[in-house]
Amino acid sequence: MDIIPVLDLARGVAVWAQAGNRARYGPAVSALVPEGAGDPVALLRAYRGKLGATSCYVADLDAIQGGAIQRAMLRELAELETGFAGALLVDAGAHTPPSTFEVLACGASQVVVGLETLRAFTDLAAIVRTVGVDRVVFSVDLRLGTPILHPAMQDVAGAVPDAVSLTAQAVEAGVSTLLVLDLGRIGTGCGADLGLIGALRRRFPTARLLAGGGVLARRDLDRMRDAGCDGALVASAIHAGTITAADLAALTAVAASS
Helix, strand or coil: CEEEEEEEEECCEEEECCCCCHHHCEECCECCECCCCCCHHHHHHHHHHHHCCCCEEEEEHHHHCCCCCCHHHHHHHHHCCCCCCCCEEEECCCCCHHHHHHHHHCCCCEEEEECCCCCCHHHHHHHHHHHCHHHEEEEEEEECCEECCCHHHCCCCCCCCCHHHHHHHHHHCCCCEEEEEECCCCCCCCCCCHHHHHHHHHHCCCCEEEEECCCCCHHHHHHHHHHCCCEEEECHHHHHCCCCHHHHHHHHHHHHHC
16 A cells, blocks of 8 residues: 655645644644754655655645645645656646646646535546546545535535545546545544445445545554555654654555565
8 A cells, every 4th residue: 555645735834734624724843854844845855755755645725725826836846856756646626627737737747636626527527538537536525524515516405415426426527546535534543434445445446546534553554455545645643753664664565565
């Protein structure tokens, strides 16, 4: 299983995301870079140099919340000589082919299209057709298990579809890489939703399945892998030092031997 460290960006600062309350996110103080609180460049370098990570998930919180894309910062991260070239998964609120191209132009290797900002699954299908299936990740955005829908996606009667049925619509639109991201679990250490991960693995056996939110220690990663996860997004546990380079190396060795 791949371990994918996370960079959450707000106004050019790397922040420590906790429980999805974005208004209260403060600069990330990480055990990897204790002297560089909130420095996204230093943190990305540490992910590669100290952890040995080969990819990174970047969330542009400004763009996700309707603001401008942090173009200069994304380009700086993409251009780092750290081995990350072609390995940045970026969520910057893309929901149409033009906005997807804008994110790719900033240096992303894959664009994350989040349920939170998607207006219609026909738009997702258009994105996949336009940029190619290998460059698109669909994020099933949740808050403690409840799907987070853009107002344009909400049923007029107020009904909220479940996560599995929404994911099925994304797969029908052509997506082959899925991300389960529960904002309510982020930074809490409560563990990932293993039941949902298992249900999605059974329903979509050939999809690449990633998950994030709730990781506290190595045992959480083992459980996610056993539930069918191909990759785990991790931030708080890395910052706190409860997930280390040794954990990443061990998981990589297990994957190589299986």
